[in-house]
Every structure is written in structure tokens, then in C-alpha cells.
Amino acid sequence: MLSRENLKAVVLSLAMLVVILGIWEWSVGGTLVPGQEELSEYEMLTGAGSASSSNIPAPSEVLSLAVTELSDPFYDRGSNDKGIGTQLAHSIGRVLAGYGLAVLVAIPLGFVVGMSPVMQKALNPYIQVLRPISPLAWMPLALYIIQDSVQSAIFVIFICSVWPILVNTAFGVAGVKKDLLNVARTLQLSPVKTAFSVILPAAAPTILTGMRIAIGISWLVIVAAEMLVGGTGVGYFVWNQWNNLDLTSVIFAVLMIGIVGMILDSMLAMATRAVQYAE
Numbered sequence: 001m002l003s004r005e006n007l008k009a010v011v012l013s014l015a016m017l018v019v020i021l022g023i024w025e026w027s028v029g030g031t032l033v034p035g036q037e038e039l040s041e042y043e044m045l046t047g048a049g050s051a052s053s054s055n056i057p058a059p060s061e062v063l064s065l066a067v068t069e070l071s072d073p074f075y076d077r078g079s080n081d082k083g084i085g086t087q088l089a090h091s092i093g094r095v096l097a098g099y100g101l102a103v104l105v106a107i108p109l110g111f112v113v114g115m116s117p118v119m120q121k122a123l124n125p126y127i128q129v130l131r132p133i134s135p136l137a138w139m140p141l142a143l144y145i146i147q148d149s150v151q152s153a154i155f156v157i158f159i160c161s162v163w164p165i166l167v168n169t170a171f172g173v174a175g176v177k178k179d180l181l182n183v184a185r186t187l188q189l190s191p192v193k194t195a196f197s198v199i200l201p202a203a204a205p206t207i208l209t210g211m212r213i214a215i216g217i218s219w220l221v222i223v224a225a226e227m228l229v230g231g232t233g234v235g236y237f238v239w240n241q242w243n244n245l246d247l248t249s250v251i252f253a254v255l256m257i258g259i260v261g262m263i264l265d266s267m268l269a270m271a272t273r274a275v276q277y278a279e
Contacts, residue, residue, distance in 0.1 A: 110169025
């Protein structure tokens with residue numbers, strides 16, 4: 001049952017959506033001027049020659065396309081004609097592969113860095129230098145070394161996901177209260193048991209926060225990476241539709257990217273709330 005405040009927020013949100021879509025529909029309702037010469041593709045794309053000076057599709061056109069695409073999202077009619085579900089599945093698979101590798105590497109390494117001040121000081125310069133590098137800057141090097149577009153995209157996801165998870169894990173582990181560690185020593189727990197029964201539960205919320213940040217970055221990066229490497233994926237779909245001057249499909253794909261990103265973030269947010277640590 002929604003609270004009164006949440007109900008008001010939902011009603012206000014829907015009202016804003018209706019207003020925005022109404023303005024959008026009204027503003028793009030122009031038609032071609034009678035007697036005007038035939039336009040080039042570029043002029044058509046930029047909206048030249050229409051009464052409203054806009055060739056942006058109306059919300060009703062996007063909705064109509066969405067109904068058509070979502071009624072058969074996994075069709076495959078060749079390399080350049082795949083359903084949005086198929087394209088999203090390729091993208092999600094790459095994100096999960098690169099993100100999973102980042103989790104496997106970053107969490108153990110973050111434990112080491114967080115538990116050892118010496119390792120923290122030794123690795124900190126490398127982390128500070130490598131972390132700000134744009135993930136796409138790695139793409140040419142990955143393509144040259146790996147020589148496989150799909151694996152290169154997965155590598156880019158890995159390299160952009162590993163830093164927030166590593167830094168948050170190290171921060172969470174280093175922030176575990178000394179009293180808890182002293183209790184573990186008093187009980188003569190082994191280092192492995194101390195790590196899993198004391199440090200991991202206490203640091204879990206911070207680790208999950210890093211993982212939530214990383215999944216958002218990964219989803220942002222895969223779209224750009226797929227525009228570069230081509231083949232399949234929602235990023236390639238957007239670029240391909242742009243080349244076809246199909247703005248309706250571009251807008252539909254952008255909306256789907258946003259929805260999938262929201263779902264991924266919500267899943268990590270639920271996991272973060274589930275591991276809240278209470279002393």
C-alpha cells in the first residue's frame with residue numbers, strides 16, 4: 001500500500017509525463033510545406049522544410065513502434081535486422097561477463113589493499129593513475145592485442161568496473177572497527193574465518209555500493225563500445241538506425257537503454273539494502 005506522500009509523488013510524476021508528452025506531440029505536429037522541392041536525407045534529418053522545423057517523431061509514433069518491436073523482440077532476420085530483445089541480450093551478456101570478471105578481481109584485491117596499509121600505499125599510485133582513464137581510451141589497445149571485437153568490449157567493461165569495486169572494497173575493509181577484529185583475535189579465529197565472518201559482513205554494504213556504481217558505469221560504456229565495434233548489441237542498434245535516418249527507432253532504443261539501466265540499478269539497490277550490517 002502506497003503512503004500518502006508516495007501516492008502524491010506518483011500522481012505528480014504521471015502528470016509531468018502527460019504534460020511533457022503533450023508538448024512533444026504538439027510541437028512536432030508540423031507538415032511539409034506544399035510545393036517545396038524534395039529534400040536531401042540530411043535536410044530531412046535536420047528537419048528542414050517542415051512547418052515546425054522539426055523531423056523529430058511524435059510520441060505516438062514511438063509508442064506505435066514500441067508496440068510492434070516488443071510484440072516480437074527476439075526475431076532475427078540477418079545481421080542488420082534483429083529484434084530489440086536480441087540486441088539487449090547481447091549487450092547484457094557482455095556487461096555481465098566484464099562486470100563478473102571485475103567482481104572476481106576487485107573484491108579479493110580490495111580485501112588485500114584494505115587489510116594492509118603497506119599494500120594500500122604501494123598500489124595507490126597505480127589506482128590513481130589508471131582510474132581516471134576513459135574506458136574507451138582502452139579500446140584501440142584492446143582491439144590490437146585481443147583482436148576480437150566482442151572480447152575487447154568485455155575488456156572495456158572489466159576495466160571500467162574494476163576501480164569503483166576495488167576502491168569501495170578497500171575502503172569498507174579498512175573501515176571495519178578494530179574492536180571487532182580484536183574480538184576475532186580473542187576468539188582465535190583464523191584469518192580466513194575472520195575475513196568471511198567478521199570483515200565481509202561489516203564491509204558488505206560498502207562493497208555493494210561500489211558494485212552498484214560499477215554496474216551503472218558498465219551499462220553506460222557498453223553502448224558507446226558497441227557503436228565502435230559494431231556487429232550486435234543495443235549500441236550498434238542505435239548507430240545502425242542513425243545511419244538509416246530512423247529517429248523513431250533511435251528514440252525507442254534510447255528509452256529501452258534507460259529502462260534496462262534502471263532495472264540493473266534497482267537489482268543492486270535491493271541487494272545493498274539486503275546486506276545492511278547491524279552491529
